[in-house]
Amino acid sequence: MACDADIMIIGGGLSGTMLAVQLLRQAGRRTILIIEPRAELGRGEAYSAVELGHTLNGNAARMSVDPDNPDDLTQWLTEHIAAGGWPESAEQNVPISELFPPRGLFGVYVQQRLAEARRVGAQQGSTVEHICAEVLDLQTDADAVLLSLSDGQSLRGACAVLATGMFPAxxxxxxxxxxxxxxxxxxxxxxxxxxxxxxxxxxxxxxxxxxxxxxxxxxxxxxxxxxxxxxxxxxxxxARRQPPAWPDFLGDDKSIRTPRQLLRELRRHCRAAIAQGVDWQAPLDTVRVHIARLWSQATDVQRRQFVRHVRPWWESHHHxxxxxxxxxxxxxxxxxxxxxxxxxxxxxxxxxxxxxxxxxxxxxxxxxxxxxxxxxxxSSGIEYDWRRVARPLPQQLLARGLIQPGPLALGIAAAVDGAVLDADGRASSRVFAMGPPLRGMWWESTAVTDVALQAKALALRLVG
The missing domain is CATH 3.50.50.60 (FAD/NAD(P)-binding domain)
Known part of the structure; x- marks a missing residue:
């Protein structure tokens, strides 16, 4: 039986849309389906907000969806504001790179980047189609992945990606x-x-x-x-501030490997910053790029200690x-x-x-x-434990052993390249995951920069 698509993306929020953008930019011809019940792609839970007061919690310089251009959002906002968009931006009275845009406007930015990628992909014969439905079930065979949708459709593709985003509690x-x-x-x-x-x-x-x-x-x-x-x-x-740059102490000292070592060294640098009249957020911000490495090399005991004893303070200081x-x-x-x-x-x-x-x-x-x-x-945040999420797809995948909970029941388990692990620990050759479902693997897997980097890496893996 012929496939409907080369790649089926389950979820059309930021994760799924950014993956589609990266796939469209790759050489070659491919058919991509995004299955998303919302009427618009690129918004998901986070960027469907309509009130101007609901803003990003990072400034424009930190929120680029292009991993190769950290100034991408700043550049887009510069053009958008110059054209008369978002006149309220003047109220923040800061340079454009330091603006905190409304989340709804960020969704428009993501949609425009998808539209541009569609035009690039069309030159090579690549297409993206939005299927407005919910995926209820997923099954695999030797040749393809079969999806069952809420509108009664069945879709067949060479591979599928779980880009389901976040489940707000x-x-x-x-x-x-x-x-x-x-x-x-x-x-x-x-x-x-x-x-x-x-x-x-x-x-x-x-x-x-x-x-x-x-x-x-x-x-x-x-x-x-x-x-x-x-x-x-x-x-x-x-409150998020804009501290000056601080030396990358984790990059300079690879002997720091455990949560205890990290906390001790981070506190030392924060005290040193305060003594110099520098905002304590400066040393903390250098940790961001090392989180995936530190989390992945920690033992289960160390991770559990971090979640139990440190997580509340990490969340309040970092998020x-x-x-x-x-x-x-x-x-x-x-x-x-x-x-x-x-x-x-x-x-x-x-x-x-x-x-x-x-x-x-x-x-x-x-x-x-x-x-x-x-x-x-x-306002209890995000539900990362898929065993507790009463949606058809997570429950079906868990019941049939096609996935297993991730470390500490955070999201789902996957190989380093995003290939989903089944209940027996076998990596799938056709089902992958990215973004918030991989929280247990990388700890920080929800921020825009995290998602953008994962999208590029997974696109290269799927094309390869």
Whole structure:
């Protein structure tokens, strides 16, 4: 039976779109299908936001989708703004390379780069087609990969790539659900928040970047009441600043291999930076390019220790908030409207009155208590454990042993070249993965630069 495509990409957010761009740039003729249920490619969960206040958490100089041109987004923004686009950019009052663009606008940038790549590919006879459906199942045989879609179609291709992106906890059905999402507001749904009493008390579970987005959404909806935030460690993301360059101490000293060694040396450099009047974020930013190497060479015990003891502080220091959003959170906190409490969410409570009740256990206390509010927002971040994601494709692949959980149940397991490992540890010759599904392999596998580099490497592997 003939194949419908040379390469089938499952997911058309940033990961899938960037892979298509890299494939179109390669010499040769090939047919590419992107199966994505959203009407638009290049947006996914992260870049479908429509509010200007929901911005990237990295400035333009850090967010290029072209691994060969770190200034690509800066150059695109320069042209876009000169043509009259995004007039609000002047409010940030910084050079274009230091702007934090709205996530929706970043989606437009990704789409334009795909359109350009399509024109390049067309010169060699390569095509990309968007199939607007969800992949429900995947099977392989000796000759091809067969996909079953939500619209009843079946597609057959020489190989398939799992570019499913992120599963935000607030929007992802859980296999073992507490009912939290059914009772909670979407963190990005400003229209729904406008239906609240502006003075109502809002409860938020989680204090990471999704919480920051939720606070921005509430502000744009006109909310002026109290906001109670509960997270296990009570840590807020630091504001992202633009520190000067710092020596690449990890590149200079290859003897640093374990998480303990990294933390000790990083603290030393941060103290040295502060003593010199340099922002502590400068030494921390040099670590980024070495994370994949350090994580992959660590033992399972070391990785587990890092996740258990260091992860909350790594997330709050490394995954930082854009300046305008951070300033809003700081202002509301200073006004007493926003309170951060170190407490674990223990479940929903029946409530006969208007509003919602949750049970929490504050850190350091053995007893739980009930907290009431008019509304609840789930800002607990990303669900990386595919065993908990109640979507047809992850559950089918796991049930039939075509994939296995990644290290520490983060994403799925794969070989270094992205080939998916089955339940017996065998690398597939036809099914690959990239981006957030490989979180367990590389730890940082979600940022734009990570995805761009993986897309280029995987495109070369597939073409080869």
């Amino acid at each position: 607030a929007r992802t059905a859980q296999k073992h659900s507490s009912g939290l999402n059914a009772a909670a507001l979407d963190p990005w749904n400003v229209a729904a928040m406008r239906q609240l009493d502006p003075q109502a008390s809002v409860l938020i579970i989680g204090s990471g970047l999704t919480m920051v987005d939720a606070v921005v959404s509430l502000e744009q909806a006109g909310h002026r009441g109290p906001i109670e935030v509960f997270s296990r460690h009570g840590l807020l993301p630091h 930082r908030s854009p300046p305008l959003s951070a300033a809003l959170v700081e202002r509301l906190h200073g006004e007493g409207r926003l309170r951060i409490q170190a407490a674990s969410f223990k479940g929903l409570e029946p409530n006969s009155k208007d509003g919602i009740s949750i049970r929490i256990r504050r850190r350091g206390e053995s007893e739980t208590c009930v907290v009431q509010g008019a509304a609840l927002i789930n």
